[in-house]
Amino acid sequence: MTCKHCGASISEHDVKCPYCDSYIDHGTANNSYNNGAPMQNRQAFRVQGPDEPQPIFIVISLLIPLFGFIIGAVNISGGHPKSGRLYLILGAVSFFLLFCGTFMFPMMFMLPFFHMK
Template sequence: MTCKHCGASISENEEKCPYCDSYIDHPARNSSYNNGYPQNRQGFCVQGPDEPQALFIVISLMIPLLGIILGVINISGGHPKSGKLYIILGAASMIFLFGCTFLFPMMFALIPFAHMK
């Protein structure tokens, strides 16, 4: 069997591709019922290999909330490697922007009071 994300040859019993960490869809194993309840919708899948895209990296750094959303979409779509990267970059950018916006100005505002006796 070949992975539809990266094209590598993998065994039939694999749940995840060992080369690109994408989840493998096994249509023979999937039934129309999940825990006794019918499934009414098809699974969500992001197309292509699980490689981070440069545009999404820039978006994650410039607009942190959008980067976190992109990460969640990629993880739920079967691309855990790139999804984790977008979430980490979005969170780090959010922390950096919070520090630059609130913490650093407060520190510099308190400097004149530190030299008073």
Template sequence: MTCKHCGASISENDVKCPYCDSYIDHGTANNSANPYNNGYQGQNRPAFRIQGPDEPQTILIVFSLLIPFLGIILGVLNLNGEHPKCGKLYLILGIASFFLISCGTFIFPFLFALPFIHMK
């Protein structure tokens, strides 16, 4: 038998390749069901899910506007947790708030100072 990862010749009974330390897939039910477990025979973790209805909450909308990075994190978590409506809203509010805050902090004061810079 050859290792699929490094091509070395290995024994049929090896669980792990002695040359590249990769786990060997022997075609068992657990390995074929999840190709990303790299031969690990342990329990498969359940997918991350957020419970409850897919309805935006007012307090989380306010937090997404006041703390942009929290809105982006909430958006990604809700999109991965199978709540697309909330995820898109929090993500859009977080990104928009980030740009509004950064423009208000850096760009707008510079634009208002331009006329005074050229005065003699």
């Protein structure tokens, strides 16, 4: 058998090439390799429970926009797109209102003072 990484002649029973230290894929289903190193068996991340928005997360998403963005992304990547989109939208709305309340709203009251002569 020939090593796919370095081309050296190796035994068919070797798990690792003695010349380049790369792991050998023998084509069995239980061997998983990534760039010459064995991969760990990883399960996909899943959010538990039904895809229904939680009232506490809705309130917190409105109060803390960053939390809405984070929990929305976690829910979408965890398989709950309905609630994840809601948290993202609420976080964006909350951020917009916070921005307007902090910068734009006070400017409206200051405009008359800029036009005085």
